[in-house]
Amino acid sequence: MIAKSTQAPRARYNLPASLILTQRELRQYRRWQSSCTTSKPTECGYLPTAIEYDDFQHWLKKQDSGYFSDVFDDIYDHIQCPKSPSEPAVASLCRHTVHPIVAQRPCKRCPVCTIDVYLNYMKVLTRTLQGVNGRPLPFSGTPSEQQEKLYLAWSQGKVSTLQQVCELEKLSAQEKLWSKKHPEHLNDDVQSATKALDLYWFETVNCPRVEERKPKNKAVAFTDDTNFDSGRPTYYFLRSSPRYEPGKYTIDTESEDDEDAISEDSEDYSHARVIVLGGPEEEEHSIHHDLSADSARKEDSFDDLEFDDGDSDWEDVDSDEDDESSDGSYISFEVEEECSYIVFSDD
Numbered sequence: 001m002i003a004k005s006t007q008a009p010r011a012r013y014n015l016p017a018s019l020i021l022t023q024r025e026l027r028q029y030r031r032w033q034s035s036c037t038t039s040k041p042t043e044c045g046y047l048p049t050a051i052e053y054d055d056f057q058h059w060l061k062k063q064d065s066g067y068f069s070d071v072f073d074d075i076y077d078h079i080q081c082p083k084s085p086s087e088p089a090v091a092s093l094c095r096h097t098v099h100p101i102v103a104q105r106p107c108k109r110c111p112v113c114t115i116d117v118y119l120n121y122m123k124v125l126t127r128t129l130q131g132v133n134g135r136p137l138p139f140s141g142t143p144s145e146q147q148e149k150l151y152l153a154w155s156q157g158k159v160s161t162l163q164q165v166c167e168l169e170k171l172s173a174q175e176k177l178w179s180k181k182h183p184e185h186l187n188d189d190v191q192s193a194t195k196a197l198d199l200y201w202f203e204t205v206n207c208p209r210v211e212e213r214k215p216k217n218k219a220v221a222f223t224d225d226t227n228f229d230s231g232r233p234t235y236y237f238l239r240s241s242p243r244y245e246p247g248k249y250t251i252d253t254e255s256e257d258d259e260d261a262i263s264e265d266s267e268d269y270s271h272a273r274v275i276v277l278g279g280p281e282e283e284e285h286s287i288h289h290d291l292s293a294d295s296a297r298k299e300d301s302f303d304d305l306e307f308d309d310g311d312s313d314w315e316d317v318d319s320d321e322d323d324e325s326s327d328g329s330y331i332s333f334e335v336e337e338e339c340s341y342i343v344f345s346d347d
Contacts, residue, residue, distance in 0.1 A: 015047040015153050019146070020128050028063065032056050047153055050121035050160060088187070099192040101174045111168055111196035118161040119203050125154045165200055168193045 018026055026045070033044045036059060037052070048056060089103030090096060096110040109117065129135065129150045136143030136151060143151075171193035236243045 015149055015156075017045055017047050019047060019150055019153055020053075020124055025060070028060055029056055032059050047156075050118045050157065053121050053124070054117045088190070091191075096191045097187070097189055099171075099175050099178075099190050101171060101178050102193065110191035111171065111193040112191040112199060115164065115168065115196040115200050118157075118164055119200065122154075122157055122161055125150070125157045129154050165197070168196050168200075172197055 017029055021029055029048070030044050032055075033039045034041075036055075088097045089100065091098055091107050091110045091113070093108040094110055094113045096113065098107065098110045102111060107114075129147075132144065132147045132150055135154075136147050175192050175194060232243070232245075235241055236245070237247075238244060
């Protein structure tokens with residue numbers, strides 16, 4: 001059997017333990033309260049303190065591991081052999097060596113383990129509070145009931161932690177006075193209240209050290225003719241502004257329009273050679289013509305055509321063209337400069 005522990009009076013808020021415990025843990029917590037503590041039946045199921053939460057977690061681990069407690073655990077402390085005054089005092093639960101000032105009263109945990117219990121308890125409350133969007137802030141809407149209860153639980157845990165810190169500060173001052181009177185009894189292995197305070201302030205104030213990146217040396221160079229005087233207003237840079245003036249690096253829009261206007265139809269093929277292939281059999285070699293002469297001849301032929309009066313004149317022209325193209329001949333344009341060929345064929 002485990003000795004029933006006497007706990008300090010419960011705090012102001014009667015908050016449910018379900019705020020930080022699961023349904024399974026809550027059932028085990030009620031069982032632990034009824035068998036291992038002196039809590040009243042009306043107090044069962046309320047939010048545990050930091051020490052109660054740590055005791056319950058240790059008891060729960062033993063239950064899950066199948067450990068059966070010794071039936072003589074409750075009288076073990078009473079049948080121990082008395083220690084000699086020269087032996088250092090140790091805490092009954094954590095078995096750490098404590099300072100002689102702390103050893104003057106019975107303690108289950110050393111000061112370092114005690115403050116570590118409070119720090120872990122606050123981490124549980126903080127993590128649970130962040131799970132419901134954190135602390136209810138003013139002008140942020142109506143907070144939920146669970147959010148308000150968790151914030152009260154967090155505040156209650158923070159106050160109890162600060163009270164423990166105040167007790168450690170008093171013990172630390174007494175330890176320093178005792179160490180001055182007994183400098184020969186100094187031991188680095190002693191878990192003193194001073195070490196507990198160092199741990200608390202390191203966990204709550206200090207943050208992990210982050211290596212700062214060294215800034216690279218950067219420089220900007222300007223030419224001698226750079227003008228640093230204020231120029232024209234920003235809206236004067238708009239092309240639609242009547243005060244717009246082209247700058248030094250302005251792109252000429254007229255040249256862009258001229259380049260875009262160039263098309264394949266505007267290419268000059270007057271110097272290209274015309275090769276007629278597949279003509280009459282008596283012509284063994286290709287005949288070369290001048291495009292300029294052909295174009296002038298075509299213009300004269302178009303001038304000779306009369307205006308279309310609705311008769312079948314155009315049909316006769318089409319039929320003549322069909323007759324000419326029926327012999328299977330085609331014309332190839334060869335550009336001497338680019339050595340490319342343009343072939344018009346009926347195939």
